Amino acid sequence: MQRMFMRRVGLALLLMLAATALTFWLVTAAPGNVAALIAERAAGAGADGEMIAKIADDLGLNDPLPVRYARWLGDALTGDFGVSLRTGKPMAEEFAERIPMTLALLAGGGVLALVLSLAMGIAGAASNGGIVDRVLHGLALVGASTPNFFFAAMLVIVFSVWLGMVPTFGVAGLTSWLLPWITIALFPASVLARVVRVNMQDTMSRPFATTGFAKGLTRSAVLLREALPNIAIPYMTTFGAQFTLMIIGAIVVERVFGLNGVGAFFIEAIRFRDFIGMQAILTLFVVFFVSINLLVDLLAMLADPRLRRPRKA
Amino acid sequence: MSRHSQNGPIYEVEGLVIDLYTPTVSVRAVDGAGFYVAPGETLAIVGESGSGKTVMTLGPLGLLPEGVAVDLRGTARADGKDILSMSPTDLSRLRGGFFGVIFQDPMSALNPMLKIGPQLAEQARRFAGLSAEEAKKEAVSLLARSGIPDPEDRYDRYPHELSGGMLQRAMIALALAARPRVLIADEPTTALDATVQAQILALIRQIQKEDGIAVILITHDIGAVSVLADRVAVLYAGQVAEEGSAIDVLTAPVHPYTRGLLASVPDFRSNNATGTKEIPGIPPNQAQLEPGCRFADRCELVQPQCRTHRPPLVKVGAGPVPHRVACPVVMAAEGIVTHD
Amino acid sequence: MKNWPWAILAPAVIFVLIGIFSPWIMTHDPAAQDYGALLQGPSGAHWLGTDYLGRDMFSRIIGGARTSLVAMAFVLMAALAIGVVIGSFAGYVGGKTELVLISVIDIALALPSLVIALALMGVFAGENFSWMSDYWKMIVALTLAWWANYARMSRAVVVAELQQPYIEAARVMGASHIWIFTRHILPHVLGLVVVYASADAGALVLAIATLSFLGLGVAPPTPEWGQMLVDGMSYIEENPALVIIPGLALTAVVVSFNLLGEAFALQKVPRAVRGRFLARKKAARAAEEAARKEVEA
Numbered sequence: 014m015q016r017m018f019m020r021r022v023g024l025a026l027l028l029m030l031a032a033t034a035l036t037f038w039l040v041t042a043a044p045g046n047v048a049a050l051i052a053e054r055a056a057g058a059g060a061d062g063e064m065i066a067k068i069a070d071d072l073g074l075n076d077p078l079p080v081r082y083a084r085w086l087g088d089a090l091t092g093d094f095g096v097s098l099r100t101g102k103p104m105a106e107e108f109a110e111r112i113p114m115t116l117a118l119l120a121g122g123g124v125l126a127l128v129l130s131l132a133m134g135i136a137g138a139a140s141n142g143g144i145v146d147r148v149l150h151g152l153a154l155v156g157a158s159t160p161n162f163f164f165a166a167m168l169v170i171v172f173s174v175w176l177g178m179v180p181t182f183g184v185a186g187l188t189s190w191l192l193p194w195i196t197i198a199l200f201p202a203s204v205l206a207r208v209v210r211v212n213m214q215d216t217m218s219r220p221f222a223t224t225g226f227a228k229g230l231t232r233s234a235v236l237l238r239e240a241l242p243n244i245a246i247p248y249m250t251t252f253g254a255q256f257t258l259m260i261i262g263a264i265v266v267e268r269v270f271g272l273n274g275v276g277a278f279f280i281e282a283i284r285f286r287d288f289i290g291m292q293a294i295l296t297l298f299v300v301f302f303v304s305i306n307l308l309v310d311l312l313a314m315l316a317d318p319r320l321r322r323p324r325k326a
Numbered sequence: 327m328s329r330h331s332q333n334g335p336i337y338e339v340e341g342l343v344i345d346l347y348t349p350t351v352s353v354r355a356v357d358g359a360g361f362y363v364a365p366g367e368t369l370a371i372v373g374e375s376g377s378g379k380t381v382m383t384l385g386p387l388g389l390l391p392e393g394v395a396v397d398l399r400g401t402a403r404a405d406g407k408d409i410l411s412m413s414p415t416d417l418s419r420l421r422g423g424f425f426g427v428i429f430q431d432p433m434s435a436l437n438p439m440l441k442i443g444p445q446l447a448e449q450a451r452r453f454a455g456l457s458a459e460e461a462k463k464e465a466v467s468l469l470a471r472s473g474i475p476d477p478e479d480r481y482d483r484y485p486h487e488l489s490g491g492m493l494q495r496a497m498i499a500l501a502l503a504a505r506p507r508v509l510i511a512d513e514p515t516t517a518l519d520a521t522v523q524a525q526i527l528a529l530i531r532q533i534q535k536e537d538g539i540a541v542i543l544i545t546h547d548i549g550a551v552s553v554l555a556d557r558v559a560v561l562y563a564g565q566v567a568e569e570g571s572a573i574d575v576l577t578a579p580v581h582p583y584t585r586g587l588l589a590s591v592p593d594f595r596s597n598n599a600t601g602t603k604e605i606p607g608i609p610p611n612q613a614q615l616e617p618g619c620r621f622a623d624r625c626e627l628v629q630p631q632c633r634t635h636r637p638p639l640v641k642v643g644a645g646p647v648p649h650r651v652a653c654p655v656v657m658a659a660e661g662i663v664t665h666d
Numbered sequence: 667m668k669n670w671p672w673a674i675l676a677p678a679v680i681f682v683l684i685g686i687f688s689p690w691i692m693t694h695d696p697a698a699q700d701y702g703a704l705l706q707g708p709s710g711a712h713w714l715g716t717d718y719l720g721r722d723m724f725s726r727i728i729g730g731a732r733t734s735l736v737a738m739a740f741v742l743m744a745a746l747a748i749g750v751v752i753g754s755f756a757g758y759v760g761g762k763t764e765l766v767l768i769s770v771i772d773i774a775l776a777l778p779s780l781v782i783a784l785a786l787m788g789v790f791a792g793e794n795f796s797w798m799s800d801y802w803k804m805i806v807a808l809t810l811a812w813w814a815n816y817a818r819m820s821r822a823v824v825v826a827e828l829q830q831p832y833i834e835a836a837r838v839m840g841a842s843h844i845w846i847f848t849r850h851i852l853p854h855v856l857g858l859v860v861v862y863a864s865a866d867a868g869a870l871v872l873a874i875a876t877l878s879f880l881g882l883g884v885a886p887p888t889p890e891w892g893q894m895l896v897d898g899m900s901y902i903e904e905n906p907a908l909v910i911i912p913g914l915a916l917t918a919v920v921v922s923f924n925l926l927g928e929a930f931a932l933q934k935v936p937r938a939v940r941g942r943f944l945a946r947k948k949a950a951r952a953a954e955e956a957a958r959k960e961v962e963a
Contacts (some may be wrong), residue, residue, distance in 0.1 A: 163913030291421010
């Protein structure tokens with residue numbers, strides 16, 4: 014199994030390289046003339062051809078693409094992601110300021126999604142076709158269909174505007190994290206709740222569930238002790254996928270609630286054509302996604318007894 | 327060969343009618359059937375696939391798969407107590423501690439995510455009242471008793487690490503861990519190789535002799551019946567066609583279906599040159615409710631009344647073990663008299 | 667599929683119909699501003715009220731349905747076409763080509779679709795792409811972000827089908843590659859892909875709305891629900907309807923598509939049967955028996 018593990022890690026690294034190379038190519042091929050942009054920002058309309066050419070030369074923008082990528086990669090590996098075209102600050106600094114915010118959002122959202130989805134899925138399975146099951150199914154369906162910006166807006170309307178319980182913008186203290194966390198967790202929790210519920214249903218109809226009953230276990234015991242371990246792997250895989258999708262939720266939430274995280278920066282970078290910023294953040298994203306997927310793959314491999322100890326005889 | 331305890335049957339079921347419903351299918355799996363088994367004896371319930379053997383035996387215990395709605399009517403008693411009116415908690419305890427069940431395909435009947443040994447130990451703890459340590463020792467000794475070599479090692483294994491035969495033995499051990507009084511074996515050998523089949527059957531017989539428990543063997547394998555059974559009940563399309571001692575039913579069957587069934591089994595020892603004979607036709611569609619005898623469409627002796635009047639199960643012969651048959655036609659034809 | 671509640675398709679069907687017939691359903695020009703009637707509630711003249719520029723909300727919602735529908739249809743068809751072609755080709759040809767294509771697909775799947783779309787919108791912001799309108803930038807970005815999943819699916823189906831014995835039989839009989847592919851394999855591919863796409867449609871509508879919400883999708887005055895919502899955020903205290911109405915419309919349409927997808931996916935999972943189901947069946951059975959007894963008597 015060690016070899017499978019190393020192979021996955023290797024593939025993941027390759028993927029990161031390829032993906033960042035692709036984004037680099039796209040981002041740098043697009044803008045036409047980064048040097049002109051920089052010159053414009055620095056000297057206003059008075060930037061002339063000579064100045065632009067000098068900047069281009071300084072930054073090595075006329076070198077062939079693979080060279081530029083290699084240079085960028087070398088810099089990136091030492092933590093130098095360039096300087097944002099929009100804010101003028103080194104990207105590393107922006108990262109240091111903003112990553113904690115986004116991480117906090119993702120962590121809180123992730124925990125909330127985990128807890129909610131397990132609770133809803135198991136409750137539905139226990140009810141097994143009863144009214145609790147059907148109501149939860151409906152909630153999960155609506156939750157997976159509601160746009161997160163709409164949900165955030167509704168939460169703001171209800172809790173901030175009407176009830177005045179929670180501040181509308183920014184975060185100050187624990188309660189102000191609630192709305193952003195709930196918004197981010199909505200979609201993953203709903204999808205995962207369905208995963209739990211459907212997999213529990215499938216597992217409960219398998220022969221070993223009947224054996225569980227034959228052992229004298231009550232239905233709750235069979236649900237929790239025989240069925241639940243069997244949904245661990247599909248749950249983990251889906252959780253990993255949903256966790257990476259939460260970055261989109263973070264982007265929206267940071268915008269709606271005015272939080273200065275990585276997601277908000279990304280959108281600003283796009284709107285203001287901050288290509289260096291975009292490249293840096295996309296790299297961050299790629300590393301994040303590939304790592305999470307790798308982690309989930311590994312955990313799934315560990316969790317399956319069939320993979321941990323392959324058949325002997 | 328059979329021993330009737332003075333206290334009477336330990337698991338008995340009467341007048342059972344079981345309807346099964348899914349969103350696409352409605353079936354009357356059991357249509358007024360019943361059986362009983364006494365301590366220390368082995369009852370074989372025989373029939374084709376779909377005859378209702380499993381539903382009839384496991385249905386009263388609530389051990390039918392989820393996803394199917396069950397409507398069950400009749401009476402069922404275990405150790406004299408009415409199980410159909412028991413609370414779910416009591417019924418759970420009964421299922422675990424009083425009954426031990428062995429299912430058909432051990433590879434799918436055991437949870438792939440759980441180790442084997444701890445499951446046995448837990449049964450011993452919960453139902454036999456052993457401490458954690460004692461339970462583990464008991465589990466290991468059960469595995470050994472079931473013929474599993476190197477039981478301490480096997481204790482920590484997962485199902486996929488054992489072969490089919492070993493797994494079935496493990497399941498037998500699991501069924502016995504709670505020290506049950508009734509062992510139900512649902513087609514225990516169907517999924518196994520021929521040589522292993524014989525070993526498993528021998529194991530069951532040995533356990534019965536040593537522990538004096540009642541055994542219900544659900545099977546369509548007549549060979550297994552002849553090896554293990556004290557009494558036999560023959561089921562067709564949810565109705566009991568014939569029941570009695572193994573000797574009576576296997577050597578002197580009365581019901582046309584039983585006769586047909588036995589005639590269709592190859593017998594290597596006989597010098598009979600006619601070979602085997604199959605029963606024409608196919609089993610009836612149990613989604614339709616028909617009055618009368620379910621075997622009517624395939625029976626050589628069918629009469630008009632067979633299709634309108636349900637043949638009653640009546641006692642024939644005067645032996646110590648009641649021999650009952652549900653076919654007035656054959657009885658009339660052969661001058662067999664009822665001893666009711 | 668027999669016991670399907672066909673009613674669940676209603677919002678999706680309505681969405682498509684409204685989208686197609688929108689010019690005839692609208693009561694006003696969705697872009698027409700009327701400073702005399704700002705932020706009004708529902709009335710006889712304006713069935714769903716007006717927005718902050720006096721535009722009729724009802725017509726804007728109807729118009730938004732068309733915008734979303736057209737955009738979604740474009741993207742879906744393009745992504746399907748590209749994905750199925752690339753994926754099927756990879757699966758059928760095999761060898762090094764397949765390896766290369768698989769790598770491309772994996773890279774394209776290394777990020778969630780919406781993030782790719784956002785990044786592409788950023789790329790398209792550059793001068794080299796200024797010839798594209800914002801709308802087409804969005805369509806292309808989403809298409810490029812969406813095709814990879816279908817490619818992966820198509821390839822998987824093609825690989826699985828190629829292993830079937832009947833393919834070998836067809837080859838022996840002298841069928842050409844094109845024939846084998848179009849006649850035998852493509853139907854399987856399309857079967858799976860279309861099912862997935864029907865549920866994916868909802869995700870795509872959401873993606874379009876999200877892009878517009880972030881200011882990177884459809885631009886005003888073209889009505890689009892996500893964009894109407896972001897505009898309405900500024901007036902959330904005065905008239906929350908500007909936010910609520912497009913939001914509800916989005917939710918309803920996506921719910922419907924999701925139900926469609928779920929109905930397909932759940933065909934193999936046994937349904938929970940309980941209480942009322944059993945009671946109904948018992949009653950039916952009892953009625954059957956009673957009817958039979960009457961006939962006999």
